[in-house]
Amino acid sequence: MTNEELFIALTQRFDKRFDSIDSRLDEHDSKFDRIDSRLDGMDSRLDGHDSRFDRIENELRSIKITQENEILPRLQTIESCYLDTYQRYVSKSDQIDKMQYDIDSLKIVVAQHSDILQKDT
Numbered sequence: 001m002t003n004e005e006l007f008i009a010l011t012q013r014f015d016k017r018f019d020s021i022d023s024r025l026d027e028h029d030s031k032f033d034r035i036d037s038r039l040d041g042m043d044s045r046l047d048g049h050d051s052r053f054d055r056i057e058n059e060l061r062s063i064k065i066t067q068e069n070e071i072l073p074r075l076q077t078i079e080s081c082y083l084d085t086y087q088r089y090v091s092k093s094d095q096i097d098k099m100q101y102d103i104d105s106l107k108i109v110v111a112q113h114s115d116i117l118q119k120d121t
Helices: 003-120
Strands: none
Touching: none
C-alpha cells in the first residue's frame, strides 16, 4: 500500500470515527438543549415565585404596621379599661359583702319588729 492509499484509508477511518463522535455530540447537544429549555422554564417559574414572595413580604409588612399602629394600641386601651374595672370590682367586693350582711340583718330586725307590732295591736 502506498503512502497515499494509507493516508486515504486512515482519513476514511478517522472520518467514520469523527462522524460517530459528531453524531454522539449532536445527541448530547440536543439533550443539553432540552435541559436548557427545562431550566429556562424553571427559571421563569422561579421568577413568578419571586414576585409572589415579594407581594407576600409587602403584605406581611403592611400587616405588621397595622398591628403595631392600630391593633396593639386598641388592645392596650381595652386591657387598661378591663383592669380598671376589675380593680374597682375587687375593691368594692368587700363593701358589697358587708352591705349584703347589713341587708340580711335589717330584714331579720324588721321581721322581728313587725311581729312585735302585730302582737301589740
